[in-house]
Amino acid sequence: MNYQAFAFLYDSLMEDAPYERWIDYLRLQLNQRQFDGLSVLDVGCGTGELLVRLQKEGAETVGVDLSLEMLSVAKEKCEQAGFSPPLFHQSMTDLEGLGSFDVVTIFCDSLNYLETEVEVCRTFEGVHRHLQEGGFFLFDVHSLNKIQEGFIGQTFAEDGEDLAYIWTSFEGVYPHSIEHELTFFVREESSGYYERVLELHKQRTFSIKQYHDWLIKAGFCDISVYADFTVATPTDQSERIFFTARKKMRGK
Structure with missing residues (x-):
């Protein structure tokens, strides 16, 4: 991309x-x-x-x-x-x-x-x-609270005309860490079709x-x-x- x-x-x-x-x-x-x-x-x-x-x-x-x-x-x-x-x-x-x-x-x-x-x-x-x-x-x-209570086990989503996504957060390998699995559906302007894009983001706090x-x-x-x-x-x-x-x- x-x-x-x-x-x-x-x-x-x-x-x-x-x-x-x-x-x-x-x-x-x-x-x-x-x-x-x-x-x-x-x-x-x-x-x-x-x-x-x-x-x-x-x-x-x-x-x-x-x-x-x-x-x-x-x-x-x-x-x-x-x-x-x-x-x-x-x-x-x-x-x-x-x-x-x-x-x-x-x-x-x-x-x-x-x-x-x-x-x-x-x-x-x-x-x-x-x-x-x-x-x-x-x-x-x-904060530690944001990682533990605000992210772990949570799913976020948005459905727009040109962009939609599903964002799921899992507990990470390290203490107080998180893995964000994001799936985007992006509308291609030329064709009108949607492209699927995967992202993995890892975060940790102390x-x-x-x-x-x-x-x-x-x-x-x-x-x-x-x-x-x-x-x-x-x-x-x-x-x-x-x-x-x-x-x-x-x-x-």
């Missing part, structure tokens, strides 16, 4: 994603109304939705993603918005040579695609290397304490933890956990 079709699937599936709420959360955590001149590395940038919004807010953006198809779509989307940010094809576990940034983000539960402690720690270390002293690292993950300890180990400080796009303390019922951390200043 070509990247235009793949983008149609992804952006259609994510059309209700609260991108503006991620921007608002970033604005709140940085205590800035605008991001003029702020250098931001968006890890797991996908099709570039956050890159476009950050650029409109005045940020100088760079994107990185494991998927070449996603990066191709992000490139086209950003160019249509009037700018061409550097886009890199890398795994978040092996970030290298991207520059030095005021802010690094890993939003939209992208970090949950890492299945092992080693992968998470390598990602934190890579982010730390790419931050300026005092720079901010912000990310969100699924406890707040584990993420906190791994951030400390990677050299971060001033770690704050919130829930569900707010500044509220997470509870057992929270669904999305947000972390904000800073790279230590030398000598402090």
Whole structure:
């Protein structure tokens, strides 16, 4: 399937994603109304939705993603918005040579695609290397409750004219992990027939304490933890956990 079709699937599936709420959360955590001149590395940038919004807010953006198809779509989307940010094809576990940034983000539960402690720690270390002293690292993950109660054993479906899908979630191999089995039926514009597309996505989350300890180990400080796009303390019922951390200043 070509990247235009793949983008149609992804952006259609994510059309209700609260991108503006991620921007608002970033604005709140940085205590800035605008991001003029702020250098931001968006890890797991996908099709570039956050890159476009950050650029409109005045940020100088760079994107990185494991998927070449996603990066191709992000490139086209950003160019249509009037700018061409550097886009890199890398795994978040092996970030290298991207520059030095005021802010690094890993939003939209992208970090949950890492299945092992080693992968998470390598990602934190890579982010730390790419931050300026005092720079901010912000990310969100699924809560333990979201994995156990919100996904496992659940089936989601949508029946649209051009796109229909069935999304079933199963318990994964690792503790607090999930496997999403997605079946898409995509209408081909030329023929009117539907193409069947299968996707398997694996995600895993860890406890707040584990993420906190791994951030400390990677050299971060001033770690704050919130829930569900707010500044509220997470509870057992929270669904999305947000972390904000800073790279230590030398000598402090």
